[in-house]
Amino acid sequence: MQLRTALPAALAVCLGTAAGEPPDFLHIPTGTPLDLSPRPGEVLSPAVLDFHRTGRNRYRDDAEAIAAGRLIFRQRCSFCHAYDGSGGNAPPINGTGFTYATSAEDAGMFSIIWGGGFGAMRSFARHGLSQDEVLQLIAYVRRLAEPGPERDEARRDAAIGGGAPR
């Protein structure tokens, strides 16, 4: 019995935010907390509310959400980051090394997409995306970093000139 109660606490210490602690959502340029309150007309989905509380993106293994993220990525991100996330007009986001170490965690990647970075990386909170769509996007972007059909397709399309001009 004792083990059962001790184990979650031990896991929480080891895994930090991954184990369910509310993560930090910080504005990259200023380091100040981001405003995660709903935009006008936005309804925070259960996935978003869960993400705020735990940093866990439940769309990471959700095929429908990944497909939706793919569409948004192609429409809103590929011009700068290329279809396969390899960059061009922006840093690559299809690997495990990032300009901002925080991008390796979903809360950090969410923060730069929602709040913006420096220069051309605008705040998509102010450019028409919902927080739910950002979670879908992240689920897709993570697929570009691992072997699988999404990465194969994106590489093929980038090679024939999709996404960022090169």
Ligand code: HEC
């Ligand atoms: C107009 C060009 C442009 C568009 C469109 C754009 N980005 Fe960016 N992105 C950038 C630039 C430039 C940076 C580097 C910003 C910085 O250093 O602060 C960046 C940085 C990032 C980073 C952080 C990378 C790291 O190494 O830490 C992520 C993640 C990201 N973008 C995702 C996206 C997603 C997802 C979209 C679509 C919703 C998008 N970007 C649309 C230009 C763009």
